[in-house]
Amino acid sequence: MSVTWDFMERDRRSHPPAYTPDYKTTVARSPRQPLLSVETSLSELTGPTFGHHDLGPLDHDLLRNHAVDGDPIGERIIVHGRVTDQSGRPVPGTLVEVWQANAGGRYRHVNDRYLAPIDPNFGGCGRALTDGDGYYRFRTVKPGAYPFRNYANSWRMAHIHFSIFGAGFAQRLITQMYFEGDPLRSQDPIAQTIPDAAALDRLMAPLDLGASLPLDCLAYRFDIVLRGRRQTFFENRPEGA
Amino acid sequence: MPLPYPIETPSQTAGPFLHIGLLPDVAGHDRHPAVLGRAVAGPAATGPWIEIVGRVTDGTGAPVRDMLVEVWQADAAGIYNHPADPRVADVSPDFTGFGRTHTAFADGSFGIKTIKPGRVPARSGTLQAPHLSLWLAARGVNIGLATRLYFDDEAEANASDPILNTIEAEARRETLLARSEGDGRYRFDIRLQGDNETVFLDV
Numbered sequence A: 001m002s003v004t005w006d007f008m009e010r011d012r013r014s015h016p017p018a019y020t021p022d023y024k025t026t027v028a029r030s031p032r033q034p035l036l037s038v039e040t041s042l043s044e045l046t047g048p049t050f051g052h053h054d055l056g057p058l059d060h061d062l063l064r065n066h067a068v069d070g071d072p073i074g075e076r077i078i079v080h081g082r083v084t085d086q087s088g089r090p091v092p093g094t095l096v097e098v099w100q101a102n103a104g105g106r107y108r109h110v111n112d113r114y115l116a117p118i119d120p121n122f123g124g125c126g127r128a129l130t131d132g133d134g135y136y137r138f139r140t141v142k143p144g145a146y147p148f149r150n151y152a153n154s155w156r157m158a159h160i161h162f163s164i165f166g167a168g169f170a171q172r173l174i175t176q177m178y179f180e181g182d183p184l185r186s187q188d189p190i191a192q193t194i195p196d197a198a199a200l201d202r203l204m205a206p207l208d209l210g211a212s213l214p215l216d217c218l219a220y221r222f223d224i225v226l227r228g229r230r231q232t233f234f235e236n237r238p239e240g241a
Numbered sequence B: 001m002p003l004p005y006p007i008e009t010p011s012q013t014a015g016p017f018l019h020i021g022l023l024p025d026v027a028g029h030d031r032h033p034a035v036l037g038r039a040v041a042g043p044a045a046t047g048p049w050i051e052i053v054g055r056v057t058d059g060t061g062a063p064v065r066d067m068l069v070e071v072w073q074a075d076a077a078g079i080y081n082h083p084a085d086p087r088v089a090d091v092s093p094d095f096t097g098f099g100r101t102h103t104a105f106a107d108g109s110f111g112i113k114t115i116k117p118g119r120v121p122a123r124s125g126t127l128q129a130p131h132l133s134l135w136l137a138a139r140g141v142n143i144g145l146a147t148r149l150y151f152d153d154e155a156e157a158n159a160s161d162p163i164l165n166t167i168e169a170e171a172r173r174e175t176l177l178a179r180s181e182g183d184g185r186y187r188f189d190i191r192l193q194g195d196n197e198t199v200f201l202d203v
């Protein structure tokens, strides 16, 4: 009864700190006490698993999964990539969930009051499971930029929210994908919570003409790296067993 | 120079509209398949059933009305429904161990009906006290917050739990204890900042 692998320690320098006052909402929502470092146990090495029975056939296709009487308005795009860990190994069979605004920058959400219109044919919710190589793929429209209440003239650059589970609960990650070359990058207070420009570069999905469909869809490539796993020697054996 | 590894993809806030992707019915969607994680366990799972209620507040004491609350836990016998648990073949029927809910738009409260978990092994070979792993995300939270929920009526197990024992200040340890209110009901309030700030974990 032993588990022979463990997660690498999370390197928090590549992540935004909790307290980033230029993104004002963090001021009252950031813990001020240091995080308690704990050794990983079965509780962190395990995590929820999902299968194809959990997903609908159109879950990965945001062009179709909320369509009522036609296609959504906007630039048709493919967003695809691989989920790997820091050791370079693919993370197969993991759930990737996405949500986004429509082409006008409006979310289909009861609390979004932005004046851009709802698109009757666009929901903005997608899900996919990675295949055996860690590969996932969505079809959607490019989301619009939108304003938000931070400074009087704060805007979010175009983005798609991503939620990834990984192989264990300690790999759980929520992030956002941006688009290569977005002129709002330097003005976006949420993107700028990431202190290291090279780390933010990792969220700027490059245009992928090779994967684009001629006369149909441009493609963007977004590869995701989760915490690494390593071999370990610990014996997970209750006393007396 | 240390050997380089690829960096982990940086975290970003889930934003105020996380429900669209994670709890689409809460966002007002009616054209999507079933919400994932709505129940930690089904009716055929081995009990005891409990209910956890609580509220999330920020550093000003205001309710946090847009928070994702995820739960991961073992079954009543302390077995995870996951291939890395050596005892997974014996996991309770009708039990996933994963639950997902959100704090109410009105008052920042949340509730979870689940099975009280059993004890799972610690790394040293001892047993951990019964606990739920929680993971929280929201607007204004730049990277997901991990914590644990223990039970105040498990004093003996709690006294030997490796994580609870790592917390030096008694008052801070208390922030991880759900209070029994009788009839299988427990209260667990979460404070993101300030007085009685919940202990968050670097797991």
Ligand SMILES: [Fe+3]
Binding pocket: A156, A159, A161, B015
């Ligand atoms: Fe957003």
